[in-house]
Amino acid sequence: MATVMIDLKALGGVKAPAGFAERVLAQAGLTDSYSLFETVLGPVYVAWSGQGVSAAMRCPSAGEFEEWFRKEVGRRLVRVEPPARLAARIEDQLSGKRRLEFDLRGLTPFAQAVLLKTLEIRRGEVRPYGWIAREIGHPAAVRAVGTALANNPIPYFIPCHRVVRSDGVIGNYGGGGPEAKRQILTLEGVQLARLQKLAQSGMRYEGIKSTRIFCFPTCYHGRRAREENFVFFHDEAEARAAGYRPCKDCRPAVA
Amino acid sequence: MEGTERAFERLVLEHQDRIYALGLALTGNRHDAEEVAQDTFLRAYRALVTYSPDRVRELKQRAWLHRIAVNVVRNRVRGVRPRLVELNGSEPSPGSGPEEDVLRRAEVDQLAARVACLPPRYREAVVLRHVQELSYAEVADALGQPVGTVKANVHRGLKILRGENHGDGDD
Structure with missing residues (x-):
């Protein structure tokens, strides 16, 4: 009689297999994977979940990217080998051929609306901040639009660089400053000189x-x-x- | 929102071994055990998201997870009997542990398979009481049965496991 009980107790001491917790958290959508990708913009860290790409950033090191992600998005992050399919999709996204899925959970509904609207701006085109505000039904919230775009966790992919000030000033850019914004817009075929001349003459x-x-x-x-x-x-x-x-x-x- | 996610992370890390062991004892093999344990935590997560912070704080996590796991097993095995034959040693342990670990693992698997052969009501009672070592009150709560019923089922289940005749009019 005693032996059965002892055996049963041993059965209760079984440990969950390695990686079990990570698999559960990933299935619940609480763990994102990330990898470093070579893109037309240079090396970019990209994170994604089951729902889509959740963050992208040019960072000096993986550690800094992880820290930034934990702070901005709040989920766990696991580094994995870059899946070949995703690398191709990223190329397509950045060249405007095809659109990726994005995971914007963790952002406010307002910020989500701003970013989704920004996705509609085509490559080679720009819009003023006020346009986004009006299109999402908050015409007075121009500054809030600027804030939401400045905190865009997926710059380049969600093209916040295509939103510029109506006075022709290029404006600041979370993905690497005004210079980077200028560079990307030129790469996309925007005639910046013409745009700015028009803006300056009102x-x-x-x-x-x-x-x-x-x-x-x-x-x-x-x-x-x-x-x-x-x-x-x-x-x-x-x-x-x-x-x-x-x-x-x-x-x-x-x- | 963020609070729930962190809370869930802690919940998984703290209870993963117990819930996996529960799954193994109830289903009799490691593959199903992992499925049951994963399902249990995912259901727990879906529920946690809808709970108020007060409710989350007052939750008796252990009993709650056991209740969910029992229901997961009940729902999935309904009508399907666990198969025994192919399970013994069919899944080699990952990595080459010391030989006694392998032996130990085989013993555990064999026992789990034996427990899984018990009729469900005895199996649930025996596993929660003697594998998971819950109190009778906790088992009764997890199974939604009176304590007296649980005690009787544990008794009969153990009797079968010890190989005593279970058709002797005890029922």
Whole structure:
């Protein structure tokens, strides 16, 4: 009789297999994996969970990335070998071919709305901060938009560099300062000199004579027009008075 | 929100061995044991997220997890009998431990398989009482049965395990 009891007790002393806790935490979505990837922007640390890419940062060391991630996102982080498939997807994302899934849990609903809206800005185009604020239904929250973009945990991937000040100042950039922002925008084909010249002369919109539609400078629909076929406007009222309607794609004003 | 995640992390680290052992004793093999234990913690997590901070603080974690695990096993084995034959030594231990560890492991597996052969109501009672060493009151709570029923089931279960005849009109 005693032996059965002792044996049963031994059965209770069994240990969970190695890595069990990590697997459970990963399944519950509480552990992210990360790796260092070589990209067109140089080496970037990228973290992802079951739901998608959760963070990306150019950091001097893995330790600093882990510390930053723990502070900003709050989940555990495990370094793994870079999966080949993800490396290809990252290339596609950065070259604008295909979009990755993102994991934005842990951010406020407002910050999530800002970042999701930012994802809609196409490569080679820029928008002012006020545009994001208006599009997500908080037209007065321009500064809050700036804060949310400054704290973007996935710069480059979620293109916060495509949001610029309407006065033509490039603005600061969490992913490596104004210089980096300038560099990435140039890489994406934005004509910064033209953009800044327009902004400095107070011209916020460009209209195309043939279509009588006005757009944000850099809008896709204005790209093929010749420079002499543009007219420029200070504001919406001026454009409308001249008989122009807002572009339905870049939405410089509510149509 | 963040609080729940940290709390869950601690919960897993603290209870993973006990819940895995419980899974092993209830299912009789290590593969199912890991599945049961994982399922248990994931259900616990889904519940924790919805609990108020007060409720989380007052939670008797051990009893609560045991209750969840028993239900996980009940739900998954419903109608499926654990198979015995292929299990003995079918999964070699990871890494080459010392020989006595391997022997020990085989013994444990064999015992787990024997326990898993008990009819469910005896198995649950015996495992919670003598493998997990919960008190009768805790077992009764985890199984949702009266203490008297639990005591009787433990007694009968042990009798079967010792190889005594279980058809002698005791029931």
